[in-house]
Amino acid sequence: MSEILRRGAELELDIEKLAFGGSAVARVDGFVVFVDGAIPGQRVLARIQRKKRQYAEARTVAVLERGPHYVEPFCEHFGVCGGCRWQQLRYSEQLEWKRRQVMECLQGVPGLDADAVAATVPSPREIEYRNKMEYTFSSRRWLSTAEIAAAEVAYERDFALGLHVRGFFDKLFDVRCCALESLASMAIVREVRDWCRQSGLPAYSVKTHQGCWRFLVIREGKRSGQTLVHLITADHPGHEAAVAKLAEHLLQTYPTLTTLIHSTNTGRAQVAVGERSRTLWGPGFIEERLGDLTFRISAQSFFQTNPYGAELLYACVDRFADLTGAETVWDLYCGTGSIALTLARKAARVLGFEVVEQAVADAYRNAELNGIDNCRFRTGDLKDVIRDAAPAGSAAPEVVITDPPRSGMHPKVVQALLQLAPRRIVTVSCNPSTLARDLELLEPRYAVTAVQPFDMFPHTPHIECVVKLERK
Numbered sequence: 001m002s003e004i005l006r007r008g009a010e011l012e013l014d015i016e017k018l019a020f021g022g023s024a025v026a027r028v029d030g031f032v033v034f035v036d037g038a039i040p041g042q043r044v045l046a047r048i049q050r051k052k053r054q055y056a057e058a059r060t061v062a063v064l065e066r067g068p069h070y071v072e073p074f075c076e077h078f079g080v081c082g083g084c085r086w087q088q089l090r091y092s093e094q095l096e097w098k099r100r101q102v103m104e105c106l107q108g109v110p111g112l113d114a115d116a117v118a119a120t121v122p123s124p125r126e127i128e129y130r131n132k133m134e135y136t137f138s139s140r141r142w143l144s145t146a147e148i149a150a151a152e153v154a155y156e157r158d159f160a161l162g163l164h165v166r167g168f169f170d171k172l173f174d175v176r177c178c179a180l181e182s183l184a185s186m187a188i189v190r191e192v193r194d195w196c197r198q199s200g201l202p203a204y205s206v207k208t209h210q211g212c213w214r215f216l217v218i219r220e221g222k223r224s225g226q227t228l229v230h231l232i233t234a235d236h237p238g239h240e241a242a243v244a245k246l247a248e249h250l251l252q253t254y255p256t257l258t259t260l261i262h263s264t265n266t267g268r269a270q271v272a273v274g275e276r277s278r279t280l281w282g283p284g285f286i287e288e289r290l291g292d293l294t295f296r297i298s299a300q301s302f303f304q305t306n307p308y309g310a311e312l313l314y315a316c317v318d319r320f321a322d323l324t325g326a327e328t329v330w331d332l333y334c335g336t337g338s339i340a341l342t343l344a345r346k347a348a349r350v351l352g353f354e355v356v357e358q359a360v361a362d363a364y365r366n367a368e369l370n371g372i373d374n375c376r377f378r379t380g381d382l383k384d385v386i387r388d389a390a391p392a393g394s395a396a397p398e399v400v401i402t403d404p405p406r407s408g409m410h411p412k413v414v415q416a417l418l419q420l421a422p423r424r425i426v427t428v429s430c431n432p433s434t435l436a437r438d439l440e441l442l443e444p445r446y447a448v449t450a451v452q453p454f455d456m457f458p459h460t461p462h463i464e465c466v467v468k469l470e471r472k
Contacts, residue, residue: 004028005048005056012064015042020101020433022085022461023057033058036167037079039089040097041067069093074127075179080144082166083180084459095120095455098463102453105432109439112448120453120463121316124308127179129458131220131288132305134272135189137161137196137213138172139205159203161193161216169270170206180459185218188229188254192216195249199242204234206270212236214265215272219286219297222307226258226286230299232274235266247280258286261299273300290314293341293370301362302335309456313428313466314342316452320426320468321399323347330397330422332382332413333404337363337375339428343401344372351397352377353385383412387419396420402427408434414441421445425469432463439467447472 004011005028013026015038024038026046037060038044046058073079073087086094099120106112123129141160162175174193177186196203196213204211215232229250233239243262251257259282263274277299285298290311297303304310317339321329323346331340334352336359344350344367352375354360360377367375378385400422402409408431417425425446429435439448446469454464 005031005033005051007048007050009048010045010061011048013038013044013046013058015040015044015067018097018101018461020105020461026058028056031056035060038063039067039069039086040093041065041069043067076177077163077173077175080165080173081175082164083178085166085461087459091122091126091458094458095122098455098461099453101461102432102451102463102465105436106439106451109436109448110443112439112451116448117451117453120455121309121312123306123455123458124312125306126458128182129306129308130180131222131303131307133178133181133185133218135161135163135175135216135218136172136270136272137203137211137215139203139208139211140172142168142171142173144173159193159197161189161196161203161213181218182220184227184254185220188218188227188250189216191250191253192229192231192246195246199246201236201238201242209268210234212239212242217272217299219299219303221258221286221288221297223289224287226288227254227256228259228261228282228286228297228299229257230261230263230272230274232263232265232272235264239264244280251281258282259284263299290338291342293338293366295336295338295366296362296369297336298358298362300358302356302359304338304456306456309454309464310338313454313456313464314339316454316466317401317426317428318343318346320450320452320466321346321401321424323399327398328395330400332386332400332402332409334363334377335359335403337366337377339401339403340375340377341366341370341372344375347399348374349395350375353382354379355381383410383416386413386416397422399424399426401425404429404434404438406431406434409438411441414438417442418445421471423471427467427469429465429467430462432465435465435467439469442469445472446470 015024017025023034026033032055035058043065044060045062049057069090103117138160160172165171201212204214217230219228247260260280263277329347329350331352334354340350340352360379363377450468452466456464
């Protein structure tokens with residue numbers, strides 16, 4: 001077995017399933033091999049990348065049999081880009097595998113019936129569903145085999161604006177098209193790339209931590225038609241003048257742009273956030289509608305990336321909450337208040353908790369924008385403030401909504417929920433693995449009565465779930 005699965009060895013594999021996280025699964029005499037770049041039903045030639053005690057990892061070299069669920073990928077960057085790993089899998093199969101993976105993750109939750117996991121709700125749009133995309137500048141452009149064969153001129157290798165090559169944090173390719181966002185946004189990306197390349201200022205290098213251009217973020221209001229462009233640079237000599245000229249160029253080229261923001265980031269971490277920001281044009285925000293609510297979105301505030309799917313997900317939260325109008329509702333990890341405001345008109349009062357001060361400011365602004373006056377928001381680390389929230393002036397909640405980060409709820413938050421003992425808990429999760437842990441911790445007092453998976457990110461392995469828990 002060790003000889004067969006040695007690093008660099010190539011072998012033919014039959015793909016059985018998809019594992020949580022997106023990798024395909026094959027077996028060699030019962031030994032599990034995780035295969036990148038394959039889908040169930042295929043036979044592939046794969047090269048072993050690494051061998052561990054309990055499994056091996058491999059990468060697809062060639063597809064020998066496409067399988068019954070194969071579809072032609074719609075993006076020219078498929079296989080290179082780290083984004084849409086499941087483009088070659090029929091969409092109906094993507095939905096079914098996401099449901100199976102939720103079931104597998106939750107199978108250890110005591111008392112949970114497999115029938116409680118409903119079929120995955122599809123995204124209303126399979127392409128152009130993203131309202132936000134982040135692009136990275138790089139002082140070194142990665143070239144595909146085809147580009148190398150085409151004898152790209154040398155200067156095109158020292159500047160890139162695009163996305164990460166799959167599996168690499170430090171390799172960027174120039175993205176020419178992305179079907180997950182609008183054609184108008186991609187036109188802006190190409191225009192910014194060409195202008196910045198000719199500006200005379202270098203792109204930022206993750207190796208030397210020198211250079212000017214760092215990130216481009218584009219946010220769209222899918223229903224409002226508004227567009228926000230956010231340029232993030234290093235504190236490089238001449239950067240402010242260059243950004244001002246670029247902003248003028250963009251406004252002349254795209255006069256319908258809603259607002260332009262410039263931020264500087266002097267840190268070494270490759271995160272598309274700014275330490276200091278200034279509004280170059282427009283109000284500094286865009287607006288979007290979910291249902292009958294309007295939300296104001298600033299450059300660095302959180303908002304659901306797929307607004308079409310978010311409407312369906314929030315409707316499910318509303319249904320599971322089953323409010324009569326008399327309840328006190330707590331919304332944990334409330335962000336900018338989108339769920340809290342969605343439920344406010346059916347509740348007596350809503351209290352939201354959020355650690356990010358700017359998000360709380362946005363939540364209050366959104367409440368005012370929609371004429372909602374029965375929502376209050378509290379800033380602070382949830383594990384520290386949840387225990388004394390009720391004595392501080394809020395009635396104990398009958399219903400609690402919780403939408404934690406991928407790491408799930410802090411154990412202190414779970415213990416506080418067990419002590420508060422609301423009649424009903426509705427939890428939204430973007431990670432079925434940590435969701436399973438949280439549900440097991442709540443099991444002594446709560447029974448899971450419904451699990452609804454949602455596909456908020458078609459063609460990727462990501463899964464969202466809404467779960468209804470009733471107090472025993």
